[in-house]
Structure formats: C-alpha cells, structure tokens
Amino acid sequence: MSVYTASTTAPVNIATLKYWGKRDKSLNLPTNSSISVTLSQDDLRTLTSVATSSSFTEDQLWLNGTPESLTSERTVACLKDLRALRTAVEARDTSLPKFSEWKLHIVSENNFPTAAGLASSAAGFSALVKAIAKLYELPESMSEISKIARKGSGSACRSLFGGYVAWEMGSEVDGSDSKAVEVAPLEHWPSMKAAILVVSADKKDTPSTSGMQTTVATSDLFQHRIKNVVPTRFIEMKETILNKDFAKFAELTMKDSNSFHAVCLDSYPPIKYLNDTSMKVIKLIHTLNAAAGETIAAYTFDAGPNAVIYYLEENEAVVLGLLHELFGGVAGWEKVDKEQLTLLKAFPKEHLDYDITKGVAK
Ligand code: ADP
Ligand code: DP6
Ligand code: CO
Secondary structure, X not given: OOOEEEEEEEEOEEEEEOOOOEEEOOOOEEOOOEEEEEOOOOOOEEEEEEEEEOXXXXXXXXXXXXXXXXXXXXXXXXXXXXXXXXXXXHHHOOOOOOHHHOEEEEEEEEXXXXXXXXXXXXXXXXXXXXXXXXXXXXXXXXXHHHHHHHHHOHXXXXXXXXXXXXXXXXXXXXXXOOEXXXXXXXXXXXXXXXXXXXXXXXXXXXXXXXXXHHHHHHOHHHHHHHHHHHHHHHXXXXXXXXXXXXXXXXXHHHHHHHHHHHHHHHOOOOOOOOOHHHHHHHHHHHHHHHHHOOOOEEEEEOOOOOEEEEEXXXXXXXXXXXXXXXXXOOOOOEEEEOOOOEEEEOOOOOOOOOOHHHHHHO
C-alpha cells in the first residue's frame, strides 16, 4: 500500500500589536486586528511531516514524540477545510489518488518550549496546515491557506508569511475576510533584529485560548482596548513599519505589550503572565533607552514571562552588550546569528535569581 508524505517547517511570529480576544470561537475570529514580525526559522521552528495512505485507519498526531488527540475542534476544522480543497483538486483531475478520503498521520516537533508563551501554537498550526496543503498540492494562495491556519490557532495565520505581517480581523460573519496579509517583506527593513530571553520554559498555567475568553467575558479595560486603542494603533504601527521609524515602532510595541498584560490583570479572576524577571527586563529596556537618549530597543511579551527584544542591527553591540553584561558568562547562553534575525537564547534557572537592575546601576 503506497504511503504519500510531505514535510515542512514553519517559524514563530511574535506580535507587536497583540491579538487577544475572539468574537467567534468556532471560526476563531478575533476582536481586533494584529501585527507581528516573523522570526528566522533557523532558530525557533516547528518541523512537521504528514503521511497519508488508504491503509491508515485513523487520523493521528504525535507532538514532540507524544501521541496527541486529533479530536480537538480546532484541528478537526483545519483537516475538514483542507480535505474540502483537496476534493476540488481531485474533481478537476480524476486520475489523482483520493487523499481527501484517507486518514492522516502527522508528526510534529518544536525545537523550543511548547505552550510557554513563545508562539508554539503559531508555528505549530502554520506548519500543520502548510504540510498538508503541500501533500494535497493545493493551488490556493497563502492568504487563503492562512484562513485555515487561523482556525487552528489565530496567531498561526501570520506565520505563513515572512517579514512584517498583519492579521486583518475582517467583518464578514463567515470569516472569509479574516486573514493574514504581508505589511512589508523582510528585505524592506532587514536591520530589524529580535533577541529572545527565555525566562521560563515551563508550560503556562492559562493557555491563550482560555485566557482570552476570560478577558472578553470579564474585563472592562478590554472593551476600551479594542474600541479606543487598537484600531488607531493598527494604522500607526503599519505606518512606522513602512516608514522604518524604529523609535515610534518600539514605543507602540512596548505600549501594546503593556496594554495586553493590563487587560489580562483586569480579567476576573486575573491572569498573570509576567513574573519578576519579566518586570526587570522591562525596567532594563527603559533604562537603556533613557541612557541612550533615544528609543533603541523594545520589549514585548506574549502569554508567558519570556521577553522578545526588538532592536536595529546598528544598535546590536549596545543592546546585546548590555544583556550580555547582565546575563553573560552564564552557562546556557548562546548568541546565534542567522540570516534573518539574531536570537539571544537563554535558558531558565541559570539567571532567574540574577538581579538585572543591579547590573544597570553599576
Ligand atoms: P503558545 O504561547 O506556545 O502559543 P498556546 O497556549 O497558544 O501557547 O498553545 C499551545 C498549544 O498549541 C499546545 O498545547 C498544543 O495544543 C498546540 N501546539 C503547539 N505546538 C504544536 C505543533 N507543533 N503542532 C500542533 N499543535 C501544536
Ligand atoms: C498573546 O493564537 O495562541 O500571543 O487562537 O486561541 O490559539 P488561539 O490563541 P493564540 O493567541 C496568541 C496571543 C498572543 C498575541 C498574538 O500572538 O497576537
Ligand atoms: Co499560542
């Protein structure tokens, strides 16, 4: 019995304007548009292989070596849409094997912490949908495919593009206009770099999906955020990217991270993703910018304590130099220079008790 396979990788993307809130849970439609930067997949990535055969008896997923249920509503929705598109391909060319009727075996591996606020669901569902689209030889555009990835995990739709990406919330009830679009390719502003500080690789207590549902249901501040803050910020942030205005981009990024974590705390019961080390990183970046006399670095935190620092290559020595001075010499640190972005990876524990504010003062 023939087995047909395809493999792909997908990168992580880290939002600079956060998606937090669903207006439709089953279609995974957001309450606001969002913007992100896709990181280099040489560093943080998901690798997914899919196989199909008429002899397979059930859909199966192995995530990081462990069998996972493939019955979640979100994954089922992705598989259903992909099979429908494959059915159309098979109808156009009846000589093709009937993959649409066969079960799938999916093996996926993240080379970074899963469910720790480093966008594993984004890379994970992006890779899953991309791998199956490749196996099925689907002709659809990436924006079309992004609508399927969106149903797996909202942030996943943005990982289908490199560079600077927007997820337009759309207004249609069926979600047909809620998709990822490129704001600018990476080459537009290639000097943008990201450093990732892994404060904790632990699985978060509150998954993003349930966290944002608590926020939508209970937070008054969230209503203010989606009505009065994000719509203008979405336009402004796209402008700062197109104009390559780092100081403004950085300010909006930091403010949006703070706004997102504020609505988390305003939820009831409150959701706390940042820890003391995260707060020290925030203080450090503000101290650094004040000392530099201009905004040269921006922090942002997803639904977890781990920091992503955006900065321009020309300031790398200052930004990474400071981080190295504070955290450097600690086992487990490695600086990786890759074609797209620079990652500074640290691993937990070694520096958890390190008082970085002391470093700034000295
Ligand atoms: P994160 O901050 O890492 O995105 P989330 O709470 O949004 O955390 O999502 C974590 C969940 O995403 C995991 O528990 C798992 O269900 C799913 N996920 C992560 N990686 C993959 C993958 N490679 N393939 C399929 N699903 C994945
Ligand atoms: C804080 O995309 O993980 O990272 O759609 O429920 O899977 P689901 O949520 P998810 O939420 C991401 C939240 C965020 C911000 C962002 O990436 O925009
Ligand atoms: Co996620």
